[in-house]
Amino acid sequence: MNIELLQKKIREFVQERDWEKYHNPKNLSMALAGEAGELLEIFQWLTPAESSEIKNNPQAYQRTKHEIADILVYLLRLSDKLEIDLEQAVLEKIKLNQEKYPTHLAKGSAKKYTDLK
Template sequence: MTEVLEGDETVTLKVLKQKMHDFAQERDWERHHSPRNLLLALVGEVGELSEIFQWKGEVAKGLPDWKEEEKVHLGEELSDVLLYLVRLSDICGIDLGQAALRKIRLNAIKYPIPDPTPTPKP
């Protein structure tokens, strides 16, 4: 497997996809990586992510009141969700980056920018 990127390296979906492929192949896990199994694992990881926020109430942007170890744990759980999502899209033959860009375009049509000119009330 190629070395893990650290620091200021650019991480793309393509890099993550390849690293997840290599990781699974080296461990002979590909036979377990069916779409169903990956989806169930993803849902489990979303549950773990949800637990972090479960009793915190509203949280300020940037998490200014969080301890460093809480932020590290959050990063780990967010990463688990991302990595399973990338792996699931790869196994399903979906280009996740292109699908996301398409979805943004569709959302822009569905939710257009509001007209800044106020409409006069009768």
């Protein structure tokens, strides 16, 4: 994935429509949460097994793909506006999570890091 290329394409899309004035961090984070809600709606009443089989339902699978894309678009846009290097932020967060969830304590456990002993 070329993050900068995607951000450039989204920036152009926004500028062509004169939507820059709406793209502040507050609005973008709310839009991101809204899109996450749309993704959640697809899976809301499915059993865990049904949710794992979403690929077998072409219509639901297509909706899922599009909602995931919507989420990523807002995430890319928000990080672009805030000048956050997404790749670096993700790598930084993985490192922090490795420290919070040491393998010898967290392996096979769904416990929150505060409850690991």
